[in-house]
Amino acid sequence: MKKVLYRHLFSKVLGFSLLLLSFSSYAQEDAVVEETAPEEAVADDSAAAAGDPVKGKQLFNQNCAACHALNRKMTGPALANVETRLAEEEGLDKEWLYAWIRNSAGMIASGDAYANEIYAEYNQAAMTAFPTLSNADIDDILAYTAAPPPAPATAAANTNAGGTDGAAAGGISNEIILGALALVFGLLVIMLFLVNKTLRRIAEANGVVLEKEKAEKSTPIWKAFVQNQFLVLVSVIFLLLGSAYFAYGWMMQIGIDQGYAPIQPIHYSHKIHAGDNKIECKYCHSSARVSKHSGIPSLNVCMNCHKSIYEYTGNPEGPSPDDLANGYTNEFYTGEIKKLYKAVGWDEENQKYTGESQPVEWVRIHNLPDFAYFNHSQHVSVAGIQCQTCHGPVEEMEIMYQYSPLxxxxxxxxxxxxxxxxxxxxxxxxxxxxxxxxxxxxxxxxxxxxxxxxxxxxx
Incomplete structure (x- = not known):
């Protein structure tokens, strides 16, 4: 009766697991299909008639993006719907914008009220003049600032790693399926244990004696080793030679930190700065030209760029699988920029320093002994040696590390x-x-x- 019960239960569990496997395959195949809703192109008719927002975006990035953003205040004011706002709030027409963009200093000198108001609000720094921009170019830029932001793209299933990540649309997530399978296999293990226990009971009931194997009594290995004097002598000699070898190797590594890559308080990617953006090493480490030390860049040097670069947009194609695995997303890099702002006391909203700065405790990577003299300027300026000769391919390093043994x-x-x-x-x-x-x-x-x-x- 018990055998029939176990066989019936086993068939049910097996059938349930096969059903889950088939459903998992169906759900994964369904997840590959990307459902994208048609994009709705909603554009302002007046802006479309006046300019091309696509061309305007390119012109905006080339001429305006260093000081302006669409929806936030930077070195200059936010420019989203600037034409409409000026018309409604200040009563200014497009001709005023033409004149302001081409010659802001002239507008300020002429005594224009709103021009002087902007000049006073933004630290009395006149906007760069753009006399080469035609009316059509400015119309394109204004059309771009008036266009609504594009709808976020539907995230497609990631198949680069050879599988489907995340939950399938309208299906069950892989975590739930894997959990169900783990439960099924757990039940199978429990069933096998119960079957084994039942068979042993049946065997004992029928008079079958199950004897445990007894190990033959023999001399312990350690005792046999101690009794063999030659083997002990050879082992001691090898032990002493091996210990001396490893002790010598350990002592010769004292002070050698090749490969040392500490975690810094603010993550700085040389790959992005020196690699993607082609920033010269000596722009930040300027003292390497004239001093013994290369120097740690002041945070003010960072702010030369990051007053305007307040978020990381990254590669248009998105982060690589390796970056995602390490957590290097656009949001991560943007968070590190916020740490920089906090350290220097930069108020993003009002675009000014608060005076509440905090020291950044950078962790030194390259550190020669005090008895060794090395002069960066002699090697960089006189000898003309490239930074990569000693520091390795820094333009490829996400985390800076000591490349050479030094x-x-x-x-x-x-x-x-x-x-x-x-x-x-x-x-x-x-x-x-x-x-x-x-x-x-x-x-x-x-x-x-x-x-x-x-x-x-x-x-």
Whole structure:
């Protein structure tokens, strides 16, 4: 009777699991289908008649976006529906906008009331004049500022990773399906345990004795090892040699931090700044040209750009799968910009500093011992060495890390292999001519110029 009961229960569970598997496949296939509603193109008739918002967007990004946004105050006022607002609130027509955009300073000097009001409100900084913009260009820009923002695109199923992520439209999410399958397999394990227990009871009832295997009594391994003196001696010798090898390797790594990549209080992506935006290293690390140290950039240097760049829009194609896996989304980068604003005390709404600044405790990455002398300006300005020579491909680094070992042997090898650059460098002309005769070579290395003398680095 029990066997029939278990067989009946097993068939039901198996049938239920097969049903879930088939439904899961159907739901995943259905999730691949992307349902997109037709976009409704709603445009203002008057703006469309006056200009082309598509061309206007391009002109806006080229000429206006550095100081203006559509829906928020930046260096200049927000420009959404600016033509309508000026007409309704100030009684100004489009001719006034033509004159203001082409020559704002002239409008201010002429005594125009609203022009001087704007001038006073925005720190008495006149807007850049754009005399080359035609009326048609300005009409296109105004049409773009009057156009409603586009509707957010429907998120499509992500199939780049070889599967369907998230829940299928109108179906059951993968998490629920996987949970149901886990429950089914758990029931199967419980059934097998009960069947095994039942069979043992039946066997014992029929007089079948189940004996446990007993391990043969033997000499313990540790005791046999201790009794063999030769084996003990060889093991001790290998243990001492191995310990010495690993101790030597550990001590030789003291002070070598190659690969060190600490987490900074504000995430700074060299990949975005030096890579995507092609910002020169020495724009931020300006003291590398003239000083021993490359220097930590002041936050004011960051604000040169981030007064206007208040959010990260990223790649138009969206973040890569690797960025998503690491949490590097547009919202993440925008949040880091907000941390910068908090540190410098920048009021986004009123576009001014509050004076309530906070220090940023950056974590140093490259740190030479105190007894080693290194001068950035000598290598960068005199020798003309690129930053990537020592610091690696920083333009590809999302998180900055120590690329080179920065050991004494590494520096000496560089001095032995690097030729002195004398083209246009009067500093080396005389000494290069004399040493070239001495060594009988045309090109001198840094080592031939005294780059291996102890006092050069250990003064």
């Amino acid at each position: 050991t004494m042997g590494w520096c000496i090898n560089c001095h032995r292999e690097t030729n002195i650059k004398i083209e246009g460098n009067e500093y080396y002309e005389a000494i290069h001519a004399e040493l070239s005769k001495k060594y009988g070579v045309e090109n001198l290395t840094a080592a031939m110029m005294g780059g291996l003398e102890c006092g050069k680095c250990h003064y």
